[in-house]
Amino acid sequence: MNIKAALKYQLHDAKRALMVYYIVIYSLFIFLVIMQKMFPEGGSSGMENASIIFIFIAGLNSFKQTFKMFLQNSISRKTLFVSSLLSIFPIAGFMALMDSINAVIFSKIITYESFFEQLYGGGYATNTNDFRLIAEGFLFSICMYSAFMLLGYVISILYYRMNKGPKVAVSLGVPGFFLVLLPIIDTNLKDINILKNIWDFILFILGMKNGFNPYYPIVTCGIVFVLLSGISFLLTRKAVIKN
């Protein structure tokens, strides 16, 4: 397997996008500093949400072009799969590190709370620079970013593999199910309490059901990552060039 070259290509592909992203984040931060000077009682938080969206979109954009480029250069789907998974960790790690450092810097300059602190801050002593909070926040971010990037990647392979009909069906069916059908079911079958149960389950896997435990989402992300890796492998192994 030509993993080294394949990995280098995938990371190079993400480098420019990451550079642009953090230029935007720092520009936004400068804007927030100015805003805070004008409105001292205001505050900001959770720029990591933007990172989650960014890395998810990066995942969405990372299959088709790389797949074609690799097949053109006689690189197998196995190598594509392995290098894609491996490339997620340095990207997610770099972003988690940047965001952890940024959270510390931002909180010193403006009123700022990281996304992790917003969710799990209640479980810590009230000191933003507490090492445990930063370390667990970093771990939380790296796991969350990895899972979201892989989710985007899997969705992109799924759409690549599907024909027009199934693509439309999934694009309409999935949001239709969650936004229309599920509330209708919930309203008509009050005994089941389906939405409440889903919400409880989400709180549980995020470690927010009984107190605040950041290791729950870390484990959840790990499980999601393994499941998505399996799906990604199955979808990649039979993917073919489409003209």
Place this chain on the structure above:
Amino acid sequence: MNKIEIKGISKQFGNVWALSDIDLNFEENKIYGLLGRNGAGKSTLLNIITNKIFASSGEVRVNGENAIENDHALKNVFLMSEKNYYPNNMKIREIFKWSKEFYPGFDMDYANNLAIKFGLNINKRVKELSTGYSSIFKIIIALSVPVQFILLDEPVLGLDANHRDLFYRLLIENYQQNPRTIVISTHLIEEVSNVIEDIIIIKDGKILKNESVEELLSKGYSVAGSAAAIDDFITGKNVISCDSFGGLKTACVLGKIDKTQIPQGIEVNKLDLQKLFIQLTNV
């Protein structure tokens, strides 16, 4: 011996069989012409060999190794596709750089030199290239990668006559300096006939002919002369084509010629490959 072995390859798209039970070998250090009409299955076969699509049945072996999802075997084969699979936003010099990453023996100096010869601006992005230059940058990569088997799918697509001539000269030069197996899939039969040693004709997903050009052309001959003399000569023979120009006529005939029986005023030449191809694939 190094070779690509194609064993019982079939490929079905929906209800259509693009390839039916193809058995074929591409031997070491030979130049092959892979000929066939549109939709005959040439590109499908090349895409299966290089793992871009999967066969419905059969197997491809490269130097004895199964080629499916095998990086080691695939490293010996390079397909210059008719379609572009490089990122549209990438500059040609970046593509050269990545070709060097994926094929460490990629000859960068040679590639840059060929770009100058063809007048290709390597600072342009793929999406900025015309059809001809899009073929040229892929030709340059194919000639610069250090692999044993080069497959060229419609390499001269969009190239003008000067660039086509340059391509054939460079191909021969490259082959002489670095002998390897080259497979050229093309529609321009007349042009390629001087370059190829062996010919494979595909029709409706089946191999129609697989022999040396010399052997194939020895199955017939062409005659030229006055219309009356030619008409008289070809009577009762298996004529595959006739062309008239003024009072002169040329005819391509299948079968052996008895050179002692040639009337005066008739000139006998080698069979025209393109005419033979048309006759073989027309029905």
